[in-house]
Amino acid sequence: MRTARTAAAVIAVIALAAGCSNSGGKDSENKASAGGSGGKAASTPRLKIAMVTHSGEGDTFWDIVQSGAKQAASKDNVDFLYSNDKEAGGQAQLVQAAIDKKVDGIVVTLAKPDAMKDVLAKAEQAGIPVVTINSGAEFSKQFGALAHFGQDESVAGEAVGEELNNRGLKKAVCVIHEQGNVSLEQRCAGVKKTFKGTVENLNVDGTNAPATQSSIEAKLQATKGIDAVVTLGAPIAAVAVKAKADAGSKAEIDTFDLNAEVVKRLQAKEVGFAVDQQPYLQGYEAIDMLWLYKTNGDILGGGKTVLTGPAIITEKDASTLGKYTARGTR
Amino acid sequence: MSATAPAPAPSPDTKVDERLLKTSPLRRLMGRPELGSVVGAIAVFLFFAIFADSFVRAASLSTVLYASSTIGIMAVPVALLMIGGEFDLSAGVMVTSSALISSMFSYQMTANVWVGVLVSLVVTLAIGVFNGVMLTRTDPPSFIITLGTFLMLTGMNLGFTKLISGTVSTKSISDMQGFSSARDVFASTLTIGGVDFKITILWWLALVVVATWILLRTRFGNWIYAVGGGEEAARAVGVPVNKTKIGLYMGVAFGAWISGQHLLFSFDVVQSGEGVGNELIYIIAAVIGGCLITGGYGSAVGAAVGALIFGMVSKGIVFAEWNPDWFKFFLGVMLLLATLLNHWVRKRAEATA
Structure with a gap:
């Protein structure tokens, strides 16, 4: 047992010495400065x-x-x-x-x-x-x-429905990654309200990526003619892209919310558009x-909601947003 | 049909020892722990074959097998551990830990991703050893010990990821050296006869074969049953109880490593909050497959079939296009029915045996 452990450690060290990557990783990272930090704080009391x-x-x-x-x-x-x-x-x-x-x-x-x-x-x-x-x-x-x-989740959903209409899509699936979450239901309901095609909901287990992927895959295989998959969270979009490829579907993946991965996939045209709040x-x-x-x-707001979204983001906006999402501010 | 009947083809037990009780293969089959779950799996399959028209298609079945394999890779070592009489509540998040370690090590060190994969193996096995040693050196039951590990790992997954990456998910390692070969091993797709199969299915089957061989053909396998059946009795006849248990926890850790690497190489980035709650699904799969919660009884094949039932039900409901609001309800009903059938078949088998 001890020898096995020592051997494993030795292998790891040797591999470490020999196995550097020439591409990617920390070394390739541009030290993007965080937006405007380091300025002087206000002189008001703490x-x-x-x-x-x-x-x-x-x-x-x-x-x-x-x-x-x-x-x-x-x-x-x-x-x-x-x-x-x-x-x-x-x-x-x-x-x-x-x-x-x-x-x-x-x-x-x-x-x-x-x-x-x-x-x-x-x-x-x-x-x-x-x-x-x-x-x-x-x-x-x-x-x-x-x-x-x-x-407003309904307003955001409606914006997605309209954007789907603009893109000439007909049959959408709305992927709910947290069953029973009111705001997620509202988003799907908003999509349904403005979208001229049909919308079906699909419940998946959002904290289990392989299970989410296979559920979306199953849905794409079960229902023919789905041309849009709308995910309600940025991490789920990446999983949906995998599911689409594995199911051999031609559906467009669109998503609510943004992260670095989604911006990259927008640029690669794997994701159609994202709605940012x-x-x-x-x-x-x-x-x-x-x-x-x-x-x-x-x-602020005079007693009314101050809206921070929805902002529709497509491939065109993706290049400027890339550096903001990478540092986790967008 | 009897094994002792003179058969034209040479059978393995032609030399009959009169001290051994003669049992027919059918009766032996009836006594296997996985029998009930196999019947349950066939019933679930037939059910969805009738009620979900797109279920019985090669592509659909491949999706179901993929879903089953991601559960099954963990359910098999978890079943071995349960036969040995213990639980591991940290199994679900350990998968995420293993993926995070691999990803962040490679990224931060700008190392070939295989280095990260190996480091992850060593560290994940060490977590398994920690569980085993803590359990055997101290008094509390494994439920408490691994609950502690579960919470610690959940916190560490998030804490370390934010500390190192600055966000709650890891950075993409898909452009790093060794990524494509590692993806071939852990997350590739094989096309057989025009149908795509995920490589996790192979890992799953390999684990079932290895685990079954260990259980039925090795001394360690006998130790597992002995330890689970009665720890003190096992110790009295000279079974190294502590070593066996530590070994079983390392087995779970090994499964977590495979699952974790699959998670990493199929999605490029890892979300640090994932995996919570999956430990229960692994235990459920093992129990559906005929493992006793009290230990000493069960099989690796049964756990694999349990995972298959879980995979068929959870995807079959989608294929059947039932109202998604009722998804969890249907899942519960189907699992309960499959398990009841399983128990009924086993009772009948025991009564006739």
Whole structure:
């Protein structure tokens, strides 16, 4: 056993010494400077702002929201605290923890509005200003939030439906990667509303890439004549591209949201178009607005949702966006 | 039909030992742990063959086999571990860990991707050894030990990926040296008779053959059954219980390594949050395939058939184009029915044996 382990280590070391790659990897990386960081922070008093989201672990989208928030925080002399829980009850507890910490402001998502109602009332009582982002625009004002930054999921879905019409497509599949998520259902419903062809929904297990791939493959094989696959998250788009190739289908892959991989596939024409809701803006604007409110009494949006999307992105825009997605801000 | 009947073709047991009980091949077949699951699999197949018109096509079956193989590669070593009387809750995220290690090592060191693949093998096996050693050196049951590993790995997957890559997914390694040959090994597609088959199906079958050989033809296989059947009794007759268990956890780690490399080389990038919850699917596949949760009974073939049932049901529902809102419900009903049939067949077999 010990000899086997030593042998394995020796092999690894030898392979390491001999096995460098001439292409790709870290060495080929351009040191892209992060957007505008390193500027001087505002001279206003130090604030503490908490952001509590319904994100699961390791989701690219929320990563970009956070980098926007951090950018605004460093500009505004804000101490930025992030926490997340995909279970509604857990998210409410995290908001309560932020109230207990007596933060100067709370940024929260309303994907599960009923669970957040009571705890946001407590925040109001404690005199902590709340800004909501991403989903749940219709509940924002009702729960006493100052403003909402996000994308109306139905509007985004409708934009996709129209773009599919423009491209002359007839039969679409809407891939839901989280069964029972309201905003994902709204996106598909929006597509259905404006799209002149037919739309079918497909539920897949988003945290299991091979299972997602084989489900999309099965759908493409089962239903003839599908010419558009609409995925609702950037990582799922890459999986759909694989599924399409393996199923020998000619369907176009289109997606909600953006990441580096999708931009690359837009350039390679493997993905038709992407709808971006600019998560960076949601994080940035939420923090910035709370800072403006605390230091200057400003409120954005006049009680209405401030839309950060949808922005339709095609192959033409992809080259300029490439460097932004690579550093995780777009 | 009897094995002792004079057959024109030379049969392997022509020399009859009068001390051995004569059993007919049919009866021996009835006593196998995988029998029930095979009947269940045939039933599920026939069901979807009737109700989903596009199910019985070569391309569709290849998709089903691919889905089954990605579960089966893990279900087989997990079944061996369960026969040995233990669980591994870290198996699902360990797949993601293995893929992340391989990808990030190659990328950060700008090394040939095969170096990353080997480093990943060593580290993943070390995680298996950690599970095994922790279990055998301390008192808590494997449920708790591997739950700890599960949570630690989930956190480390995300933590290290963000620390090293700056985002929650790894950078693409598809333009690096060795990528295409590694993809050939772990994620290629073979065309047989005009139909595309994923190479994971071969890995799956190879693991079943190796695991069956270990269980039925080697001393280690006897140790596994002995340890699972009764640990103290096994120790009393001189079975190296601790070594056997560590070996079984290394087996699971090896499966995680294969699955992880498949994940990496088929999608170029790895999402660090993936894999949570898959450990249950592996255990489910093993149990559908006739493994006892209490250990000491089961087979590798059964676990593979369990994975096949899971793959057929989860894709068959899509082929049948049933309302997607009810997907999980149908999945549950079909699995329950397959398992009930499996139990019924086994009871009948035991009663007649």
